[in-house]
Amino acid sequence: MTTGGMEAVLFDIDGTMCVSDPFHHRAFSELLQTLGYNSGVPITPEFGMAHMAGRSNDQIGRFLFPDWPQHRLDAFFANKEALFARYAAEGLREVAGLTDLCRWAAARGLKLAAVTNAPRANAELMISILGLSDFFQLIVAAADDCDHPKPSPEPYLRALSLLGASPDHTLVFEDSVVGVKAGVAAGVPVIAVAEEAREAKLVGAGASLVIRDYKDDKLWAALDKLDTASAQANGQLEHS
Incomplete structure (x- = not known):
């Protein structure tokens, strides 16, 4: 039995499942400083978000170093991901309430997948550190699995196809404008996880709801409505 006709829940990873931006920022900042990027002035978190x-x-890579050949970009990002993995292992944590939401979905028979622009090894590492690997049937890593990353809908459409789920019976959780646009373009309702300062941009990108974290009362009120709709639908079936 699924909830309110729901079949699946799809999660972005960075910033959506876990608080990873500080570790990405640290890795990028250190490497860029060694290269003298921005005249050696450290990049800011705002630069990273933008x-x-x-x-x-x-x-x-195309934004930072538009003139670099691919082999040089590959070497840069190999170093960056190695630094990120080291720093993430020291303190990566989930967005508050995520494990409870995964348990809620699993108890209702919903399929869970992670859909990310991050490389697969990076994605698997983060989910493993969070201790949530057993909840996820699938990881779609756009860098490895798709021709076009988010904001293209391709990563989400691929996840829906592999899970055998309908966009009308799926929820997407995202934290970036790029990700929200991808989910909306795939025809899936998107719930954005973000602080108040970013709410307007995410709503403008098409988010149906913006929550602070997975303990947010607004989220659980919406999920309760889905539970009620499911119970009513099942009752109608039993009496038909």
């Missing part, structure tokens, strides 16, 4: 959040390494 130009890196939610984007694939290929997209970030």
Whole structure:
């Protein structure tokens, strides 16, 4: 039995499942300083949010170093991901309430998948550190599995196809404008996880609801409505 006709829940990872931005920022900042990027002035978290959040390494690389050959970009990002993995292992944590939401979904027979612009090894590492690997039937890593990363809908459409789920019976959780646009373009309702300062941008990108974290009362009120709709639908079936 699924909830309110729901079949699946799809999660972005960075910033949506876990608080990873500080570790990405630290890795990028250190490497860019060694290269003398921005005249050696460290990049700010705001720079990272504006130009890196939610984007694939290929997209970030083309922005940072438009003239670099691919082999040099590959070496840069190999170093960056190695640094990120080391720092994440020291303190990566989930967005508050995530494990409870995964348990809620699993108890109702919903399929869970992670859909990310991050490389697969990076994605698997983060989910493993969070201790949530057993909840997820699938990881779609756009960098490895798709021709077009978010904001293209391709990563989400691929996840829906592999899970055998309908966009009308699926929820997407995202934290970036890039990701929200991808989910909306795939025809899936998107719930955004973000602080108040970013709410207007995410609503403008098409988010149906913006929550602070997975303990947010607004989220559980919406999920309670789905539970009620499911119970009513099942009652009608039993009496038909």
